[in-house]
Amino acid sequence: MIATSRFTLVSVALLTVGLASAQNTFPKPGGFSSRSASIASLLFKSLGGSRSLNVEGIVLKRNSRASDPIQLKLEQSSSGATKLTVLAPLCDQGIVNYEDGKIWKTYIPSEKRLELMSAPNRDSNLDFRRDLSSRNYRFSSEPGEPIAGRKTIIIYANPRNPEMPSRRYSLDAAKQYLLRVETEFDGERKVLHDTVAISFPTSNNVTDIEKEIVQNVRRVEKSPPISWSEPKAVQNLVGFKPTIPANLPCGFEVIDRQLAGDRAKFVAIRISDGLANATVYQISAKSQFGTTESSGRSSNNRREANGIRFRLSGDLPDSVTKRILDFFVREAIKGLNPLPGTDWPAFALNCSQISDDCILIVIQSI
Amino acid sequence: MNCNHFQNLVSAYLDGELGGNEMRAMRSHLNLCPDCCAELEIARAVKATMSHAPLAEPPAGFEDRLFAHVLKSEKRTHRFLPITMIGVVAVVAFTITMATVRVQRAQTTTAGVDVSRDEAYIEASDPFSNGLVVNTSYDRH
Numbered sequence: 001m002i003a004t005s006r007f008t009l010v011s012v013a014l015l016t017v018g019l020a021s022a023q024n025t026f027p028k029p030g031g032f033s034s035r036s037a038s039i040a041s042l043l044f045k046s047l048g049g050s051r052s053l054n055v056e057g058i059v060l061k062r063n064s065r066a067s068d069p070i071q072l073k074l075e076q077s078s079s080g081a082t083k084l085t086v087l088a089p090l091c092d093q094g095i096v097n098y099e100d101g102k103i104w105k106t107y108i109p110s111e112k113r114l115e116l117m118s119a120p121n122r123d124s125n126l127d128f129r130r131d132l133s134s135r136n137y138r139f140s141s142e143p144g145e146p147i148a149g150r151k152t153i154i155i156y157a158n159p160r161n162p163e164m165p166s167r168r169y170s171l172d173a174a175k176q177y178l179l180r181v182e183t184e185f186d187g188e189r190k191v192l193h194d195t196v197a198i199s200f201p202t203s204n205n206v207t208d209i210e211k212e213i214v215q216n217v218r219r220v221e222k223s224p225p226i227s228w229s230e231p232k233a234v235q236n237l238v239g240f241k242p243t244i245p246a247n248l249p250c251g252f253e254v255i256d257r258q259l260a261g262d263r264a265k266f267v268a269i270r271i272s273d274g275l276a277n278a279t280v281y282q283i284s285a286k287s288q289f290g291t292t293e294s295s296g297r298s299s300n301n302r303r304e305a306n307g308i309r310f311r312l313s314g315d316l317p318d319s320v321t322k323r324i325l326d327f328f329v330r331e332a333i334k335g336l337n338p339l340p341g342t343d344w345p346a347f348a349l350n351c352s353q354i355s356d357d358c359i360l361i362v363i364q365s366i
Numbered sequence: 367m368n369c370n371h372f373q374n375l376v377s378a379y380l381d382g383e384l385g386g387n388e389m390r391a392m393r394s395h396l397n398l399c400p401d402c403c404a405e406l407e408i409a410r411a412v413k414a415t416m417s418h419a420p421l422a423e424p425p426a427g428f429e430d431r432l433f434a435h436v437l438k439s440e441k442r443t444h445r446f447l448p449i450t451m452i453g454v455v456a457v458v459a460f461t462i463t464m465a466t467v468r469v470q471r472a473q474t475t476t477a478g479v480d481v482s483r484d485e486a487y488i489e490a491s492d493p494f495s496n497g498l499v500v501n502t503s504y505d506r507h
Contacts, residue, residue, distance in 0.1 A: 047493040061498050063489060072498060082497050090386035091393075097500040104490065106501045110387070115501065120491030129493075169494075178496050193498065225484060261480040268484060277492055281481060288400045289481055313485050 039139035043155050043169060044130040046176035048123065051101075053175060054078050057148070057198035058087070062191065063315075071196075081206040098209040107209050107217070114210065117222045125255050125272075133274025136160055136251035137167070144170050147179045148195045157275055161250045163320050165190075167275055175200055185317055192315070225260035225268055234259050234267060239284040240308050242267040245327040250320050252278075271314075271324070278314025278321075280328055285309050301325070305332040367395040372402045376409050397478030 055076040062069040071088040081100040086092045098105045099119050106115045133139075137157040144154035151173040158166050165185030172179055177200070181193040228234050231242045237259065244254060248271060256270040267282040283289060285307045300318050303310040303325050310328050312321050372395050378384050379392050396403055483501055490499035 044493070047496070050496055059498055061495075063485075063499070070500065070502075072500065074498065076497075084498060084500050086500055086502070091390040092500070092502045093386070095500055095502055099490070099497060104487070104501075110390075117487065120487055122491055122493045122495075122497065124491070126493060178494070181494065193496070222483065224487065260484045263480055266481070268488070270488065275494070277488075279485070279488060281484075288403070289478065311481075313481070 036137075036139040037134050039141050039155055040130055040134045040137070040157075042141075042176075043139070043157075043171075044126055044133075046171055047178065048126060050177050051076075051080050051082075051122075052078050053177060054201050054204035055177065055198065056201060056204060058196040059198075060191070060194040060196060062193070069191075069194075074198075075204065075206045077204045077206040079206075081208075083206050083209065096209050098206075100208070105209055107213055109213075111218070112216060113218045113220060114213070115220050115222055118224050120224075128255065129272055129274050131274075132251070132253060132272065133157070136164075136273045137275060143173075147172075148198045150174070150179065150195075150198060152179060159251075159273075161273075163250055163317060163323075164273065164276065165317065172198075183315070190315075222262070223260075225258035227256055227258050229257070234265075237265045238267055238282070239286070240282070240306075242269070242282055243308060243310075243328050243332040244269060245331040248327055249323045252324060269328075276314065276316060278312055278316055278324070280324065281311045281313060282328075283309045283311075303329050305329045306336065308332055367391040369395075369399060369402055372396075372399070373405060376402075376406060379406075380409060380413055394479075397482065403478075 053076065055074060057074045059072050059074050060069040061072060068089060070086060070092065073085040073087055075083045079100075081098070084097040086095045094109045096107045096109075098107075102119050104117045104119045107113070108115075137159055140156045140158070142154055142156075144152035146152060147170055152170045153173050155169040155171065156166065157169070165183040168180075168182040168184070169178060170180035170182075171177065177198075178193070179195040179198065180191065183190045183192060231244070235241050242257070244257065248254070251273040252271045253273075254269055255272045258268045258270065260266060260268050261283075264283060264287040266287075269280040269282070271278050271280065281289065285304055287309070289302070289309065289311050301312045301321050310325055310332075312325055314321075316324075372392060375384060375388065375392060379389070384392065396406060486499055486501040489495050490497060490501075
């Protein structure tokens, strides 16, 4: 309780500093600004403190896996338990997610199926990501328009790299709870997260879905992704040596390297620029990723090189996606000889034997 | 949902004409079946190509010549025989080709649902998600 009060006081003080010097325009590019760093700290602290609130509301979320936003009923208790019920789209209506900091449960009523995984850790890498975001973005703040009847503070994150979208975080002025997240790139504004209705009751009892659901439910336990550090350790499991470039473009850095998948094991390299996250999946060329992304998206986020299929998952502009994948592909083909008689930095994309004396080689130049 | 059922509905799926349950069944099947993923990509490419194809104006007198040709052909029905045969051969060849491609693709595995689940899991571990992430990907077995 004392810690929470201290956090609120610090937040309010920082907000006051931010508001006093807020301008209508974003700060000009330049050196490291202490005000910008303070606002970044406030943003990350508010995220860390949001779990200790009682919350009820209706929210809209957009992710990179679906073209339309998903509407959720949110129930959260100050003990850290969160229950989400899908209201729309119709095809997912009624799916419930429960998380209490230890376990992550998803109940699919039409299948009478309950999937269980250990709860994702939202607090890992927070300090690293705050420092990274301070390097890659300039932060500023100003009072915002009310959202769902609540007064707001807007935190702007202006990227130092012009290829990245600018970001806008709307926080509840009293509770420092994130109400809206928007990005803007090339004149196109995208709302990633929005709040339709919200309240902060003094108490909220969020019950575990397993105590509510009907009998005869199939419980399926799934393994969470596992972090690894030595590529050779996973090479035998995935059938190839994972590719990790020494550095990445646009201010991105590798924040974790993991192994995931039940049917076919695959490598997941988590990257971030502090605010924007992405995963570069790597799987053996003998396997496929499937069509899991939103319809209409181009195949710009997929590559294949040296027996590895790459797929970048994340809400990034196409040009950034392409540049990041180029780094992974270059790393994957490092050491391969150029095609005979040419200087092309080309590599075999695919190689298949058509007949006894005929081999089809598809090449790509980067 | 099996592959035949999927292929019957693929056009309606692309046009967004399916109801909620059918749409979800289609997505689930897509995550498990590389063949139908490929079918969907082909159907999507054909649809995109056709929707952007310019409308061609027939040359002058085309309609008259077409009707004259049809009427003439009706009198000599044996001329249809080779065309019919060509059609049958083409269909058989196409079926054999597709079956061969299917057999080859069946040797691959698809990580679709696992990747989707991982995407949801990792999004849920992002502090900026505020924990507001529901895993809507699941497999049926």
